Amino acid sequence: MKLTAADVAKLAEGDLRGDGALPIFGAAPLDKACEADLAFLADPAQASAALASRAGCLLAPRGSEEALKDFKGTAVFTKNPKYAFMLALRLVEAEVRPLPPPGIHPSAVVSPSARIGSDTHIGPFAVIGDGVTVSGGAVIGAQCYIGHNARIGANTRLYPGVKVMDGCEIGVKCIIHSGAVIGSDGYGYISPRGRHEKIPQIGKVVIEDEVEIGANTVIDRAALEATLIGGGTKIDNLVHIAHNVRIGKHCLIIAQAGIAGSTVIGNNAVIAGQAGISDHLTIGDNTVVMGKTGVMASLGPNQIVFGHTARPRLQAMKIEALLSRLPEMSRTLHKIKKQLGIE
DSSP, rough: OOOHHHHHHHHOEEEEEOOOOOOOOOOOTTTTTOTEEEOOOOOOHHHHHOOOOOOOEEEEEEEEETTTOOOOOOEESSSSSHHHHHHHHHHHHHHOOOOOOOEEEETOOETTTEEEEEEEOOTOOEEETTOOOTTTOEEEEEEEEEETTTEEEEEEEEEEEEOOOTTEETTOOOOOOTTOOHHHEOOOOOOOTTOOOOOOOOOOOEEEEEEEETTOOOOOOSSSSSEOOTTOOEOOTTTTEEEEEEEOTTTTEOOOEEEEETTTEEETTTTTTTTTEOOOOOOOOEEOOOOOOESSOOOOOOOOEETTTTEHHHHHHHHHHHTHHHHHHHHHHHHHHHHHTTT
C-alpha cells in the first residue's frame, strides 16, 4: 500500500495529528500492527488498547483526542474510523488482489453473436453463449458459464465457476462468488396422474445493481416472470432463493437461509443464518428474522422475530427461558395437585 498518513487523513476527511509524511505499507488489528501499519479504534472506551499498540498510524473517533494524547504514532481523528479503515482497505485490496487484465483467454468459448464490452476480462475455459451481452469493465472468471441471451452489467465481477443461466440479467457493479448458480429451474411440480410432473420454468432472474452474492448460493428462475433481487442487497454463502421470490433493496441475507417460492421481502430486511421462510408470504420493510427462525405467516414492517415458529423476539426469548424450568414447574404442579387431592 503506497499511502502516507496525510493521504489517510484526506481519505477519512479527518484531522491529522503527527507526521503527515509517514509512509504506510499495510493494515492490521491494533494488537498486531507495527510501525508501518494503519489500524483503527472504533470505541473511545478502548483507548488503552490503542495506547498499547505499535501502529504507525491510527484512525480514531473525534472526541478521543485527550484520551489518546500519549499515543506515540500519528493519529487521524474522524467521524467514523471503521468506515475510513474500510476505504483504506479497498486500496490495499486493489494492490494485493488486483483485477485481471482485460482480454479474452484463448481457451474461452465466446459465441460470435455475443456482445463483449471494452476492458472486459474473460478467463480460461469460460463459455459465453449466443446473444449474451457483457458490458464494459466486467470480469468473467475461469470456467464461468453465461447462458444464451443473458446480460452482465458494467464492472460486474463473476468469480471462477459462476453459472448464469439463459436469459438472466445481472446489473452494474455486482459481485458473484464462486459456485453460485443464477437461474436454475424453480422447484415446481404437479401430480395429476399419481406421479410428479415438472412444470416448465420459463422465467428468469433479474439482479439489480450493486448486489453481492456469496459462494454456492442458488437463485431459481421464475416460472413465468422474474425472480428479483433488489439493488444493494447482500447475500451470503449457501443461501437458496426459490422461484418467483422478490427481494427488496439493501437487504442482508445470511448463510444457509432459505426463502420459498413467491415470497416477497421488503426493503432493508435482514434474514439471519439458517432462517427458513415459507412460500407466498410477505416480509415487511426493515423486519429482522433472527437465526434459525421459521416463518410460516406474513410479517409486517419493523419487526424482530425469533423462534422455531416466528414470534416477537421478546416473547420468544421469554418462552426459551421458561423451557429450562419446565421440569421444576412440573414437579411443583404435581405436589400442588397431590395436596389438593386431585391425583
